[in-house]
Amino acid sequence: MNEVISLAHGNGGKYTRILIKELFYKYFDNEMLLDGQDAAVFENLEGKMAFTTDSFVVKPIFFSGGNIGTLAICGTVNDLVVSGAKPLYISAGFIIEEGFLLNKLEEIVKAMGKACLQSGVKIVTGDTKVVEKGSVDGIFINTSGIGSIIDEYEIKPIESGDKIIVTGPIGEHGTTIALERYDIKLKGNFKSDCAALTPFIEKLKGHFSSIKIMRDPTRGGLATVLNEFTEFCRLGIHLFEEDIPISAEVMAANKLLGLDPLYMACEGRMVLVVKEAESQKILESIQSIDQGKQANIIGEFVKEPQNIILIENYFGGKRVLSSLESNMLPRIC
């Protein structure tokens, strides 16, 4: 194999086949993919299914806690999990810049293979395009995913009094990417929270009747997910700032940069709206998983003021958490 990706790796001919066989098949080893046809074929799945897609364009491509490959698998897996589905099959579409280092590509593909194993999914179909130098910034990856919805899970209407749970400290992915992208050196262990949410789905399925909605707060962070909730339920939200899990480091870094961690992307967290009566039990279930140890109830839905998210601080002061209009900083994930 050459040392860099060339246009010939993307022309559908001999070098494309070498790339597929020597690299992708090595790390994405499974019968369905090795079939080598234009489409993967799978047997009928019972019940409802979920289907989702996401493109990954993160810069830097490699960061503390993962790389674009880890993100591409976890991101799509997580979109399925928050739909109440067991993630099953993933497609992977690569757009690679001519001249991209083959060993970097291998590192990404290896991370994807590992993330697949950890989250129990298979990459069953793929596509690789190579574009001229300058036509794309390094590598972009699209993953689409199919999952099988567990126990007929459904989104339910949110009511006043429903509680909001987050499964762990927020803003870690966004903050890490921002610091690394702009080469800002701060003391502290900044690391993306990038991880599959699959461990939660088994624990939560017993509580599905009390779970109104689940979401992963990626782009736009926790604040954006909460704003979407208020938009379709016509209630308000009352948050308690001190109950929102944020590490001291992430808080300090954001203060220093003039940013707000509530708008920073997470890549391994989930936000749940649950019935008040069951909220404590659900919280305990989540906390029983390693990834969920720092989970907390961060607030609740209220009738007034409608559509407004109020966040109350330690001293009782309140501010409005609005929808993200422009960018806090150049796109980071």
Add this chain to the structure above:
Amino acid sequence: MNEVISLAHGNGGKYTRILIKELFYKYFDNEMLLDGQDAAVFENLEGKMAFTTDSFVVKPIFFSGGNIGTLAICGTVNDLVVSGAKPLYISAGFIIEEGFLLNKLEEIVKAMGKACLQSGVKIVTGDTKVVEKGSVDGIFINTSGIGSIIDEYEIKPIESGDKIIVTGPIGEHGTTIALERYDIKLKGNFKSDCAALTPFIEKLKGHFSSIKIMRDPTRGGLATVLNEFTEFCRLGIHLFEEDIPISAEVMAANKLLGLDPLYMACEGRMVLVVKEAESQKILESIQSIDQGKQANIIGEFVKEPQNIILIENYFGGKRVLSSLESNMLPRIC
């Protein structure tokens, strides 16, 4: 809506939602998409299913016969059709350069909506990323697709004597893109063959027991598909040059440019390997459809020479049609 795409259209906040609601929902109108969740949900499908993905990076974005949006739908639909599937659900992932004109995006999205209607598929889930100016060349689109395999269609072993059918003139997409990309003005009506292959699937399902394999000759063209066939069946192929449908214009343009239409991409053609005994009947079925009027039997599988494709011209001269190694010309589709 602003006149150009800005980074705020991709931050997951207010402007992303405006883009989704005012543009995507307008042209991709269907219940499942309008649900607005992270994943689309559909009921259980009976039988086997096919799943495929493809990224589209064509330059120019707009060309005679279609645009990148038409291609993104037809390409994925066609990958499902050649797998013996009825195409059903499509995901659309957009990666757009900051500053891209909104009316150009609308034209692309409109073409996608039209291609969906024509081929009977629904875009049920999507994703939009906006990247900084210079990070991507205009717009890239990934589509993944799910289809329901008809009558348990399966690929069957190719045997000596099996006939090869193409459903129409080859090389039209690749030649059109090459001419437009390099601004080469030639007399003649050059137009991409970009179209969904869905009309064929209904006609062909009665012949499935006699169809060994179907493929759409996109990247790398007819020659690449035939080389893939010989690779896994260990037979040779004998082609008759005069039986291969190629328009006089496409032939002349390729001669002038020093290119070979057999390696040029098609985006609305299918190659079929069929049992000799049924080949004439299958050809007639294909020719009964408008898109298939110029279909022809172009050659057959032979025992010797193994793995070699020989193409015989009008005068009995033979040449070897090898696998594409480097590029005939810079990537064009």
